[in-house]
Amino acid sequence: MDPINVFEYEALAKQLMDPVYWDYYAGGSDDEVTLQVNRTDFNRIRLRPRMLVDVSHCDTRTTVLGQLIEMPIMVAPTALHGLGHTEGEYATAQGAGAAGTLMTASTESTRTLEEIAQAASGPLWFQLYIFHSLKLAAELVRRAEAAGYQAIVVTVDLPILGNRERSKRHTISIPLSALKEMVTGVEEEELRREPMTWETIDWLRSITHLPILLKGILTAEDAVLALEHGVDGIIVSNHGGRQLDGAVSSIEALPEIVEAVGGRCEVYMDGGIRRGTDVLKALALGARAVLVGRPILWGLAVDGSKGVQQVLKILQTELERAMKLAGCPTVASINRALVKWT
Amino acid sequence: MDPINVFEYEALAKQLMDPVYWDYYAGGSDDEVTLQVNRTDFNRIRLRPRMLVDVSHCDTRTTVLGQLIEMPIMVAPTALHGLGHTEGEYATAQGAGAAGTLMTASTESTRTLEEIAQAASGPLWFQLYIFHSLKLAAELVRRAEAAGYQAIVVTVDLPILGNRERSKRHTISIPLSALKEMVTGVEEEELRREPMTWETIDWLRSITHLPILLKGILTAEDAVLALEHGVDGIIVSNHGGRQLDGAVSSIEALPEIVEAVGGRCEVYMDGGIRRGTDVLKALALGARAVLVGRPILWGLAVDGSKGVQQVLKILQTELERAMKLAGCPTVASINRALVKWT
Amino acid sequence: MDPINVFEYEALAKQLMDPVYWDYYAGGSDDEVTLQVNRTDFNRIRLRPRMLVDVSHCDTRTTVLGQLIEMPIMVAPTALHGLGHTEGEYATAQGAGAAGTLMTASTESTRTLEEIAQAASGPLWFQLYIFHSLKLAAELVRRAEAAGYQAIVVTVDLPILGNRERSKRHTISIPLSALKEMVTGVEEEELRREPMTWETIDWLRSITHLPILLKGILTAEDAVLALEHGVDGIIVSNHGGRQLDGAVSSIEALPEIVEAVGGRCEVYMDGGIRRGTDVLKALALGARAVLVGRPILWGLAVDGSKGVQQVLKILQTELERAMKLAGCPTVASINRALVKWT
Amino acid sequence: MDPINVFEYEALAKQLMDPVYWDYYAGGSDDEVTLQVNRTDFNRIRLRPRMLVDVSHCDTRTTVLGQLIEMPIMVAPTALHGLGHTEGEYATAQGAGAAGTLMTASTESTRTLEEIAQAASGPLWFQLYIFHSLKLAAELVRRAEAAGYQAIVVTVDLPILGNRERSKRHTISIPLSALKEMVTGVEEEELRREPMTWETIDWLRSITHLPILLKGILTAEDAVLALEHGVDGIIVSNHGGRQLDGAVSSIEALPEIVEAVGGRCEVYMDGGIRRGTDVLKALALGARAVLVGRPILWGLAVDGSKGVQQVLKILQTELERAMKLAGCPTVASINRALVKWT
Numbered sequence A, B, C, D: 001m002d003p004i005n006v007f008e009y010e011a012l013a014k015q016l017m018d019p020v021y022w023d024y025y026a027g028g029s030d031d032e033v034t035l036q037v038n039r040t041d042f043n044r045i046r047l048r049p050r051m052l053v054d055v056s057h058c059d060t061r062t063t064v065l066g067q068l069i070e071m072p073i074m075v076a077p078t079a080l081h082g083l084g085h086t087e088g089e090y091a092t093a094q095g096a097g098a099a100g101t102l103m104t105a106s107t108e109s110t111r112t113l114e115e116i117a118q119a120a121s122g123p124l125w126f127q128l129y130i131f132h133s134l135k136l137a138a139e140l141v142r143r144a145e146a147a148g149y150q151a152i153v154v155t156v157d158l159p160i161l162g163n164r165e166r167s168k169r170h171t172i173s174i175p176l177s178a179l180k181e182m183v184t185g186v187e188e189e190e191l192r193r194e195p196m197t198w199e200t201i202d203w204l205r206s207i208t209h210l211p212i213l214l215k216g217i218l219t220a221e222d223a224v225l226a227l228e229h230g231v232d233g234i235i236v237s238n239h240g241g242r243q244l245d246g247a248v249s250s251i252e253a254l255p256e257i258v259e260a261v262g263g264r265c266e267v268y269m270d271g272g273i274r275r276g277t278d279v280l281k282a283l284a285l286g287a288r289a290v291l292v293g294r295p296i297l298w299g300l301a302v303d304g305s306k307g308v309q310q311v312l313k314i315l316q317t318e319l320e321r322a323m324k325l326a327g328c329p330t331v332a333s334i335n336r337a338l339v340k341w342t
């Protein structure tokens, strides 16, 4: 029997995968408190569905930065898809495209950004880590532009790596060699780690005309700064509970950021999305769309591109059902009154 | 030993029933969060009993839409009683009548509404699904009128079916063939699914003089709309946690609806009623009466009409005891000060 | 090794006692929700201890209705001590007296009130149930006066018995024959059950000069009525969770009653007291003293009068230690600022 | 594999140690409620990290009473290090010094304060119990001054010992003989227990020029009194849940004390610190630094001075990582906006 929800994909993927790789995908930092609350905080939110609305034509489509997608659910950037499936990011890109949505390719992919773009049938964003010199970052941006990526997603919550204890407990470590070296022809001395600040965002703004999104914002204060520095979108995220443990859940952080932004740019969120109703709650709290991390990897590990497509399809079907049951025929009709905190 | 509370009926019914049928009766949608909070939210409410009131004559009787019933506890409409007992809705109707209360017959019964009316010894309401053409709905209403049903309960929370995963996991599915086709002589092309909206309620209002109740309202906003569309009663319900998972519990939704209605129509609730004290809490929060779904089915499965009667009798006895212990000799004396939220 | 706290007495008593008797002592009504919250609500209260107070002379003594007792901890009225120990209420009275505190003798004792008075070495209150005719009640009051009881504690929360399901599940029932018939020489027709109301309290007030206490008040409203009817004290109680299940815990009810009373009569509480710190919390919230039910029965079952004395001694020692650690050298110095709710 | 966090040190220490000694180290008083909430209350606080701050140079150093330490984490005074390791306080002092931080030596050490001072490579505070005569206390203070201790930490929450039931349940008791008699040459009659009050603090103030800190303050009221009596610092503490059970957690008490103090003296806290993020939360709520009790003893038991150093190193590394991930390059940059209560 095919999996009927993403939790069944999770169980299957766990069975299939090498425990070391599994723990890399599944784990959070320290005591995994934030990883947990990313899920449990959704249960603190209750839906207030409306009845007797004509939902016979229910439309899950939306746009993100003007790009039409079939559902307000996108693929979050995650590293090392090669650990889950031999086809790696190829499969993910194909699955996402087949499902009619956008994929964000990670800097830490096991395929080059050009290879991913070639394999992809849907729109792409490029997730950028600025670890080394700005010259390297500029090179990646230029390549992303050339390959047709539609936006640069700068991940800002990883000045250093979080404390992932599951991995520390394994004697075997993740084969980072699998990482496709995205950057070549750079002088050795340029490989020093570059501190990333708001000035780095200004610099990035100056070198590309692509929209810039910041991924990893968790406070209203930083959202306001982001606007001042001219970003085009904000992804509310705690990196799936893998960076600062004890940080607020994404869904708890979302409202204050939406309020601070006041419609001046698009706000997305990721972290803990596992059901169509989770998407509905996030949208009701002001997210334009959500991104999904681990469930995509579960689909990938279980069934390659077909698994990715199927996971997205399940979430879309669940969202559509939830929208109908909540009296929301369109994404635009989802609003704040749909939810209450308990 | 006879069951001493409805939970013991639940355990017995589970033992006796085919697991596929059991899961159909017991299950909720998705992760069954709403199914759960329908129960647990009662524990967030504490009773503030009053002492030294003369409760030697304690009267659980009340009226619903003018109809006297022995207790403010009615039978909720539930589908397919034939799965629980060979006599199906006959037994339920007889049990409800013997207990002195009202039964709501489901559109999805395994007996026709006329057969149920004939078997019944107590008052009846007819629960109407408007799935197909309005012509079909009109026909059902006419038949319900003719058969002596006292009100039409329009279920508004099922524009599509909720995601009942327990049933999806079974390889055998529910024999919907057991459904007594309530509608005959309808042209094929009329069987298209009709979107139900507030206009449908207006139309229904125009074709029957029977009182109209909406079942499945969960917000003050919709309660106000219901009044504007001339309904005679509202049943606060989330369909026993079987439709939108994550929806507010019925008992949590009740107060805002009671407040919005302000006495302009009767308000009932169902969802999670298992003890006399649950009834007391719902009445204190403004419900005129409650409806009970699954416990009736447990009684039915264990002991046919006698089981149904006994489940209702237990709840009445518990309610009467609770009223006495709380200092409420009559249903009318139960008021808001009797409860506090923790 | 001797038990070091009352929980160890509980475990021992459970081992020693017939399960039917044990369940009679231990059980609550329905789902035992109130029984549970009587305990767990103490954990919602946190202590704010004060330092650098001279507690070298710490005095746990207090007065109740002018009577000096060694600790603000008294014996609650509980039925049928004969089930726990062959000496029954004799042992309890001796234990309480040896510990220097007051015992409330139940109407439902296995010894007559005169026998208990004779055995007792400490002060006594008489707990009165008014079940039958007023004539019978008057007779009991007269006998209590004659035997030297210092107050009448009228239990007002038992217009009928709560639903004790543990007992219903046993095939053997409690030998009520063990009850010492406290009342004799009454005509048959007088044995009808008499509804107890505020007028009954007025009548009681008119026939005795003993102080009258109401046991079982849980609301500010009833506390105000009690004052209007001239009572001398209020015992905030839910009968140890044995009557209305879902009722507020005693400790949660206490503050609103203390506030409503405003010092016009003494307020006591019982329900869930198991540690010296529980006593401290109750006193900080305005109780003059607390009563203890089940722990006394555990002591009784384990070791007769010595067990009763030892349970009281443990609680006193714990209270004294808690007072010292909280910076309260006297009972009078315990105040509201000592606690906060979380 | 070396322990990767302090919980792994805990597990190892438990394995290695005699259960009687282990329980002495691990236990709290009564039902260990305060011991528990000291930990769980940290989970009620969520971090609001800031992004795009230059944290490439992250500095965990701070000063306490003007003394520079490598991290805002110090060694809390704990008794009887000889139970954990044969080298006892020598090892602890060496480990703390090697880690670059301050140790508070307990009055109840298994080495004399002079011996500890000699072994130590870092700054020291002396924790003073005033149990006996003031003359004895004066003698200890004079010796501490002479040995180079930089402050006197007066523990004010132990007018008597808390009720440590783990120890009561063991037949073998703690070898208090291991205590190095810190006091000699005192007349017998001076050994009476002296009640400690605010006047004792005034007296202490009058006999030493060393800074005086009060350890064990849990209320704003006492913090204000402390300031009035001229103290130089306050350690918010409930003695690791070993004294008054049911007392507020240290982290819950901290904010009201910080507010009452208003910067007029330094405020520290201890209780339940097990992760760098706990330190971050305490500092965000206004603590200048934290002290750590049990984890130090775990490190000591597992690996002597090296274990102590390693435990401190782990906490520092975790704090540094947390500071970077939260956007705080310095201790001074940590502020109230970094946390919210849920």
Ligand SMILES: Cc1cc2nc3c(=O)[nH]c(=O)nc-3n(C[C@H](O)[C@H](O)[C@H](O)COP(=O)(O)O)c2cc1C
Pocket: A024, A025, A026, A038, A076, A077, A078, A079, A106, A107, A108, A127, A155, A215, A237, A238, A239, A240, A241, A242, A270, A271, A272, A273, A291, A292, A293, A294, A295
């Ligand atoms: C295995 C794994 C690898 C990840 N790699 C990256 C990455 O390379 N870049 C990035 O910005 N976020 C990365 N993330 C974070 C995700 O983009 C996303 O924020 C997170 O997974 C969302 O939470 P969810 O997994 O609960 O959906 C990674 C997450 C996981 C689980």
Ligand SMILES: Cc1cc2nc3c(=O)[nH]c(=O)nc-3n(C[C@H](O)[C@H](O)[C@H](O)COP(=O)(O)O)c2cc1C
Pocket: B024, B025, B026, B038, B076, B077, B078, B079, B106, B107, B108, B127, B155, B215, B237, B238, B239, B240, B241, B242, B270, B271, B272, B273, B291, B292, B293, B294, B295
């Ligand atoms: C097995 C089952 C079938 C149901 N069928 C119907 C139905 O045909 N029409 C309807 O309006 N509600 C239906 N309901 C919902 C009930 O009317 C009612 O809202 C719910 O059962 C109340 O919750 P409770 O089961 O916790 O008492 C059904 C519920 C169950 C459990």
Ligand SMILES: Cc1cc2nc3c(=O)[nH]c(=O)nc-3n(C[C@H](O)[C@H](O)[C@H](O)COP(=O)(O)O)c2cc1C
Pocket: C024, C025, C026, C038, C076, C077, C078, C079, C106, C107, C108, C127, C155, C215, C237, C238, C239, C240, C241, C242, C270, C271, C272, C273, C291, C292, C293, C294, C295
């Ligand atoms: C076995 C048992 C018998 C009781 N019998 C009486 C009684 O005869 N009269 C009465 O007023 N209360 C009676 N109570 C209630 C107690 O007086 C008291 O309210 C309750 O036990 C306090 O709660 P605790 O057991 O948690 O301390 C009884 C309680 C128990 C447990």
Ligand SMILES: Cc1cc2nc3c(=O)[nH]c(=O)nc-3n(C[C@H](O)[C@H](O)[C@H](O)COP(=O)(O)O)c2cc1C
Pocket: D024, D025, D026, D038, D076, D077, D078, D079, D106, D107, D108, D127, D155, D215, D237, D238, D239, D240, D241, D242, D270, D271, D272, D273, D291, D292, D293, D294, D295
């Ligand atoms: C085994 C042990 C012994 C202690 N001895 C002392 C002591 O001698 N003097 C003192 O002021 N505090 C003493 N404390 C309390 C600690 O200073 C500190 O307040 C507490 O351990 C902090 O909580 P934590 O263990 O969760 O870090 C002791 C604590 C423990 C666990």
